[in-house]
Amino acid sequence: MPVFKVAVCGGEKLTLESIAQKTQAQFQQHECETVIDRYDNPLRLREKIFSGYSYDALFLDIDMPRLNGLQLAKDLRRLDKQVFLLLVSGREEYVFESLQAKPFRFIRKASFDADLNEAVEQLAGEMLESREDSHITVQSGTVSLRLNASRIIYVESLDKYLNMVAQSRNFSIRYKLSDMEKLLMPYGFIRIHKSYLVNYRFIFSIESRNVVLDSGQKLPLSRYREREVQQKFQELTE
Structure with a gap:
């Protein structure tokens, strides 16, 4: 059974927990095991990844203190071209600017449940396909x-x-x-x-x-x- 590493980063605990639970449930339906790390401090996540640790997918809340989630996404994209980036925000005007980080999906807080369910379902399929296709x-x-x-x-x-x-x-x-x-x-x-x-x-x-x-x-x-x-x-x- 494949194991996927996912990180969820944001300032709102309810949002973090909702993303983690829905991601876990969706991957279980595909008979995949996930290890999900939660971060309420974007600087800690950035430090861990820049020290050499890698994730298969990252959920980043744009509306975070200390380090804007959009800037974090751009930094991480330069480091890792393959990681699946999913951006979450209550400000839909960030959609076009977020394209610079080449996100997999943009999740709107105004339609959070619908966007998240659709994003996670698609993510599970894409990650399974990429994991299988890129192995030698x-x-x-x-x-x-x-x-x-x-x-x-x-x-x-x-x-x-x-x-x-x-x-x-x-x-x-x-x-x-x-x-x-x-x-x-x-x-x-x-x-x-x-x-x-x-x-x-x-x-x-x-x-x-x-x-x-x-x-x-x-x-x-x-x-x-x-x-x-x-x-x-x-x-x-x-």
Whole structure:
């Protein structure tokens, strides 16, 4: 049974609890287990995610003190291109501004129950589909690994091993980079160097000799691959 990690962040306890309970109930109907964390302080949630912890979905109340939920959504979207963001607000004029954070849904407090029920039902289906579609199975020696391709940031070849840098953790496996490239190519990975594969979703910019990630980290870009990388990146982001 798949387990999904969800965070609910807002200043109103009743709203927090209602979202948590309805989310839990909807996922149970799909025979999915959810772990739901509740935050009444947006700064705590931001700190946890920026320290490396990841969630599958985030419910953010825009109308929060300390840190506006919309700004928090924009910050988290830059860090994680795949997370499902659902924004909640009593001010419907935020709908258009919220598009900058590419939310999955906008939940209006004026029609809270109807919007939430519809959003959670759709979210459960989308998350199940994305979880299934983005996993790959890798055989490393006698160990069979099931990896979520959408959460892998880049792959670095080091001797006979691959350093897999993911959102939640890093690990090494004994595997050929050319074989890994074939597995990850359908999920938007680009070969930028003889030793590097990178997930296009985490690319911030492409320079003459480097690929810059959203985190600010720079990866080497082969000179003879530059044009091809630029072209593939453009195709994937259109």
